Amino acid sequence: EVQILESGGGLVQPGGSLTLSCAASGFRFSSFAMTWVRQAPGMGLQWVSTITASGGTTFYADSARGRFTISRDNSKSTLYLHMNSPRAGDTAIYYCAKGVDPHVPDWFDSWGQGTLVTVAS
Amino acid sequence: DFVLTQSPDSLAVSLGERATIDCKSSQSVLYSSNNKNYLAWYQQKPGQSPKLLIYWASTRESGVPDRFSGSGSGTDFTLTISSLQAEDVAVYYCQQYFSSPITFGQGTRLEIK
Numbered sequence: 407e408v409q410i411l412e413s414g415g416g417l418v419q420p421g422g423s424l425t426l427s428c429a430a431s432g433f434r435f436s437s438f439a440m441t442w443v444r445q446a447p448g449m450g451l452q453w454v455s456t457i458t459a460s461g462g463t464t465f466y467a468d469s470a471r472g473r474f475t476i477s478r479d480n481s482k483s484t485l486y487l488h489m490n491s492p493r494a495g496d497t498a499i500y501y502c503a504k505g506v507d508p509h510v511p512d513w514f515d516s517w518g519q520g521t522l523v524t525v526a527s
Numbered sequence: 528d529f530v531l532t533q534s535p536d537s538l539a540v541s542l543g544e545r546a547t548i549d550c551k552s553s554q555s556v557l558y559s560s561n562n563k564n565y566l567a568w569y570q571q572k573p574g575q576s577p578k579l580l581i582y583w584a585s586t587r588e589s590g591v592p593d594r595f596s597g598s599g600s601g602t603d604f605t606l607t608i609s610s611l612q613a614e615d616v617a618v619y620y621c622q623q624y625f626s627s628p629i630t631f632g633q634g635t636r637l638e639i640k
Contacts, residue, residue: 465628520576
């Protein structure tokens with residue numbers, strides 16, 4: 407059974423930093439691209455970033471590029487999102503989602519329960 | 528960027544009746560070389576994470592009840608629930624994966640009338 411568990415969310419001050427983690431099990435983690443999708447309170451889904459299975463290529467939304475860094479440790483079956491200089495607009499539930507292809511962000515067939523990030527002073 | 532516009536924003540349907548949700552893309556998501564539409568549908572129940580229903584516009588994910596179906600091509604797509612059940616109350620999203628950045632529709636809230 408596929409299991410995806412995010413952690414690391416919480417309250418962070420604007421201009422600070424925070425790293426989210428996503429521990430995966432039940433599938434060959436190193437064979438699939440992985441993605442972060444966020445959802446602001448009461449709002450819809452917004453794609454944030456994707457990393458290919460090997461970790462060699464990353465994709466970012468304009469809102470994340472230059473501030474967020476996605477990475478993965480295939481030996482630990484763990485995905486990360488380092489958030490640098492977050493803003494109030496980054497307040498959201500951050501979901502980790504499994505892709506179906508190793509190289510490109512396609513659809514997402516498994517999602518974690520999400521971790522809430524609140525950016526406020 | 529590909530903009531996906533769903534209609535309606537909210538919908539109330541009686542139990543056992545048909546529910547239809549439309550998704551219109553600002554650009555075609557049909558890839559001519561393989562004749563596939565790069566569009567997926569998700570269901571998000573209150574307090575839960577999204578769940579994949581449909582990919583390639585019309586392929587049902589394993590385990591999804593057959594009352595859920597997807598149709599359409601190019602820029603216009605539809606998610607149909609043939610006979611609404613109480614457990615189908617949720618927000619439904621379409622998503623395109625034809626081009627980066629991946630984008631989602633704004634969501635359609637489905638309720639029981």
